[in-house]
Amino acid sequence: MKAKANIADLAAEVRSGGRRALARAITLVESARDDHREQATELLEALRSPDRQALRIGLSGTPGVGKSTFIESFGLMLTGQGLKVAVLAVDPSSARSGGSILGDKTRMERLSRDPSAFIRPSPSQTHLGGVARRTREAVELCEAAGFDVVLIETVGVGQSETVVAEMSDLFILLLAPAGGDELQGVKRGIMEIADLILVNKADGDLKPAATRTCADYAGALRLLRRRSRDPEGFPKAMTVSALEQGGLAEAWSEMQSLADWRRRNGVWNQRRAEQARHWFEDGVRQGLIDWISSRPELDAKMRNLSGRVAAGELSASAATAEVLAMVKKDG
Secondary structure (H helix, E strand, O other): OHHHHHHHHHHHHHHOOOHHHHHHHHHHHHOOOHHHHHHHHHHHHHHOOOOOOOEEEEEEEOOOOOHHHHHHHHHHHHHHOOOOEEEEEEEOEOOOOOOEOOOHHHHOHHHHOOOOEEEEEEEOOOOHHHHHHHHHHHHHHHHHOOOOEEEEEOOOOOHHHHHHHOOOOEEEEEEOOOOHHHHHHOOHHHHHHOOEEEEOOOOHHHHHHHHHHHHHHHHHHHHOOOOOOOOOOOOEEEEOEOOOOEOHHHHHHHHHHHHHHHHHOOHHHHHHHHHHHHHHHHHHHHHHHHHHHOOHHHHHHHHHHHHHHHOOOOOHHHHHHHHHHHHHHHO
């Protein structure tokens, strides 16, 4: 009864916008302990409300592009307009300690002091799927706490972009000014999921290069088949300067325009429904893996089969069928 009462109290504090309560709630959903997972599920269910929806913006970019500077400048611009902004940043982890090694609060010092902003770095712990699940739940908590915009920064290592796109309403790709050859290095898949490409550092000596780079990407986007469920002109490329705050208001206007169009045309609700279905199925798959790992006999068999597959002694299909047969028998 005490645990249930504590969860009810925590839910009430989160709903009222308590920052410490939100931090405690995110710590709870990030925990892998079985009892904490049960409490986290209860908390999320208690806070579930379709009336509280933030604009979820996924953001990715290569190292050195200025993501932290952009997020800080962009976030301060939004809080200056009276909006509440949450930043969930998935940091690369230390291979030894599993701890976060980028330290977003130190990289976004001004934004972290803003009373209308909330920054939460999360170590990836070399397990992207687990982080994605916890990050998605953290997004839901931020919405319940009344934040208007939730920025989800990826580690920028390929698979994370697709994962974050599955929990975002808009996906932004941040790029640096570069020569034409750099265009070939950007994966087509990332460009296809991006709603807006922002070429940062469009200031000083780099401004001409940023303008040329933007034109290159705009041309590349025109060659890609336009998505039928987006308005004319999207996805598009723009230049910004996080250092001088140039182009940020225009980029925000484009984000709002696209989000409003998607709401009016039913795309928003359809996308959220598809994402909910995706995370339900992903949760079931992850739960089954955790269930197998929690049973010594099944876990040992899984490891044995994994070794045989790696050694070429058994096909992946045959090993999979054997594991599934054991799960059915044990379940």
